[in-house]
Amino acid sequence: MTNYLSSVIVIFALIGCSTFNTGQPDGIKVFPRDTNPKTRVFIEREFLQIIAVTESPEWRPTVTLEHIGRGWVGVTYGPSDIRIERSLVELAMTDEAALWALRRTIAHEIGHAMSGHRFTTTARQQMNELEADAKGIEYFKRLGWPCKLWVDNFARVLKRGYDIDAEHDTKARYDQAQQLCSTA
Ligand SMILES: [Zn+2]
Numbered sequence: 001m002t003n004y005l006s007s008v009i010v011i012f013a014l015i016g017c018s019t020f021n022t023g024q025p026d027g028i029k030v031f032p033r034d035t036n037p038k039t040r041v042f043i044e045r046e047f048l049q050i051i052a053v054t055e056s057p058e059w060r061p062t063v064t065l066e067h068i069g070r071g072w073v074g075v076t077y078g079p080s081d082i083r084i085e086r087s088l089v090e091l092a093m094t095d096e097a098a099l100w101a102l103r104r105t106i107a108h109e110i111g112h113a114m115s116g117h118r119f120t121t122t123a124r125q126q127m128n129e130l131e132a133d134a135k136g137i138e139y140f141k142r143l144g145w146p147c148k149l150w151v152d153n154f155a156r157v158l159k160r161g162y163d164i165d166a167e168h169d170t171k172a173r174y175d176q177a178q179q180l181c182s183t184a
Contacts, residue, residue: 111135147181
């Protein structure tokens with residue numbers, strides 16, 4: 001009888017798990033809904049391969065492809081609301097440099113989400129940017145991807161003279177990337 005009961009409990013537990021899993025599909029919600037299926041599959045794959053090496057591999061964000069403006073390519077508004085610049089995604093499907101820029105962007109935005117950041121326009125954001133970069137760089141390392149791409153990117157931005165805006169301190173980000181990428 002006890003054995004029977006424990007089997008039933010195990011079965012219920014398994015059913016419980018599978019119901020839970022069905023409620024949490026493996027896929028990522030991509031908006032807008034009329035996004036081209038090829039683009040949808042592409043962006044989903046790019047997100048999932050990075051999420052797999054994070055502290056929460058089961059986590060699934062909502063990803064919206066849109067024009068963000070201000071020269072930004074990504075922004076995280078809430079714990080699972082990530083926006084990615086649509087033109088970068090389209091370019092990344094055919095251009096390798098753009099693909100790596102997209103991967104850095106995704107890793108950085110996931111870094112914000114994993115750190116529990118919400119978008120703010122205060123000085124706090126500069127701290128958040130450094131924290132998100134540190135996580136993004138760590139994900140690149142776990143994937144065996146070139147860490148140097150982060151350093152090179154910030155070096156390029158500095159060279160162009162885009163040193164700082166209210167939310168981004170490029171020099172600090174460059175210094176941090178250089179430091180994190182110099183350690184294996
Ligand atoms: Zn950021």
